[in-house]
Amino acid sequence: MADSIYIELSMDHRRCDELFSAAENQVHRGDWIDAEKSLRDFLDATLRHFEVEETFLFPAFEARTGQAMGPTRIMHLEHQQMRVLFKDLGQDIERRDRGHYLGSSETLLTLLQQHNLKEEQVLYPLSDRALAGEVPELLQRMRAGGPPRP
Amino acid sequence: MATAALSLEQAPPISVPLRFFLTAPLFGITAALVLLALGTGAWTTRWSAGALAVTHLMTLGFLAMVMIGALMQMLPVVAGAPVARVRAVSRVVHVLLSLGTLALAGGFLSGKVPVLRLALVLLALAFIVFIGAAAGSLVRARAAAVTVRGMRYSVTALAVTVCMGLLLGSGLAWHWPLAVPELTALHLFWGLLGWVGLLVIGVGFQVVPMFQTTPPYPRIMTSHLTRLIFVTLLLWSPAKWFAGHSLLVHDSAATLASLLGLGYALFAAATLALQRRRRREMPDITVRFWRIGMASLLAGAVLGWAGLWESKAASTSLEFTWGILAIFGFGVSVINGMLYKIVPFLVWVHLQANPGGRGKLPNMKEIVPDRRAGIQFWLHLSALLLLAGAAWMPRLLAYPAAVALGSSNLFLWANLTGAYRLYARILASGISR
Secondary structure, three states: OOHHHHHHHHHHHHHHHHHHHHHHHHHHHHHHOOOOOHHHHHHHHHHHHHHHHHHHHHHHHEEEEEOOHHHHHHHHHHHHHHHHHHHHHHHHHOOHHHHHHHHHHHHHHHHHHHHHHHHHHHHHHHHHHHHHHHHHHHHHHHHHHHOOOO | HHHHHHHHHHHOOOOOHHHHHHHHHHHHHHHHHHEEEEEEHOOOOOOHHHHHHHHHHHHHHHHHHHHHHHHHHHHHHHHOOOOOOHHHHHHHHHHHHHHHHHHHHHHHHHHHHHHHOOOHHOOOOOOHHHHHHHHHOOHHHOOOOOOOOHHHHHHHHHHHHHHHHHHHHHHHHHOOOOOHHHHHHHHHHHHHOOOOOOOOHHHHHHHHHHHOOOOOOOHHHHHHHHHHHHHHHHHHHHHHOEEEHHHHHHHHHHHHHHHHHHHHHHHHHHHHHHHHOOOOOOOHHHHHHHHHHHHHHHHHHHHHHEEEEEEEOOOOOHHHHHHHHHHHHHHHHHHHOOOOHHHHHHOOOOOOOOOOHHHOOHHHHHHHHHHHHHHHHHOOOOOOOOHHHHHOOOHHHHHHHHHHHHHHHHHHHHHHHHHHHHHHHHHHHHHOO
């Protein structure tokens, strides 16, 4: 199969989705110790995904299309909104506040999924088209040079 | 490409979708009041003034009202193609659709021709503006997306539905001789199995796996189902129109109609199967509403098959039950469930973007508490069962059904306006700070 930003990053979304649900299910069951670990795994994977996009994909897209104020700006803004919710989830786990965690995770899930929807429906296909020739090399840099884990 | 790329920024202001969402339950309440006023009188035949008024209060005032608001919101997000002049379009369409629907119901109930004529003009204008705006956006949208295809078929089906509806209405208002039974069949199939059904399927392919955390729909289904249903509707229409001419044409129409039922039954079965495999263990109110919707779709398909192949005309009770399953059991359930995701999220996201939104903000479950949505869920389910029951036992159940329908919509309205009031309060406190 040809290299594609769409396939690569959509698959990463699905991987993050799995980790998100694991953490939420454990909180739902009151399984706090496991939940702490699952949330950490989810946050690691997701923050890494954000950084890969913000370090490699967005600048390449902006450089090629000349749209620094376009779709990438919104995607960046939503990353920031999610980072705030990540903090809430961490606090809720520390406080063992099940009700608040489930409310925050519902909000995060919705924000995350509509964000993924926009990326998968609009931004990734546009990027594959706009960056055409550069895609294989860009993907390689994304895989190899992903920033170190936080 | 440039327009599509820019579009992610142009999510419309919160007033655009909310005006439609907050109005819809008011039409549900109006329908309940009409049912209360008429008692068993509404249930004599599906052609009665009361039945026609209530049907259109629900299909235009509730279903189309929310679907139009949701499309205004979703077109930029899912299709990457915002609606041009979205504020003005939504304001105009909202007013015309609201007044037109009230006038239509009033025209049916009063039998006054001028009221009916006014309704037809208002509704024609509402749909010309909306379909024009939506088509402009859908033409520019990326063709590849499964959901965009569903939306295109759906809006095309809406155009057919509206034309048939206007024709039927003009027949009443200007006393034209029309083939009313055939036109009505076309009007309601294009409306329910085209406009409503194809939008639910097209959007469902996308949102069920993502927001209800299920595995994806089978590829073969997402690539072909909406097109097959649309083409079947196209083939069925002339067959139905000429069904009286020969037995062969009549049977072709019946076969095509059963295929439509099969298409929807497959979608419902797939959705229910996927929901059983959802990743989240936490109960989800939207999933529960969708389960009722899909069960109604399956029941409707079975009833449809049973009714189709009966030689004599389907009984009044059977016809009522089919309509209730399709409009209320399927359409209203699915839409009601979606509102509990869309409205709290819109409130949350718009609070984020406002100066009053700094500091600790309520999350979605604080914006619409689960308990309150849960109560409305049970009211909705009771309304569905009582309405279906009233189709068979109007004397016993006509009033309880009307009361349940009214309470469910009142509660929905309270839940949605509660979310909006919270939004307005936080915004005001932020500005005064």
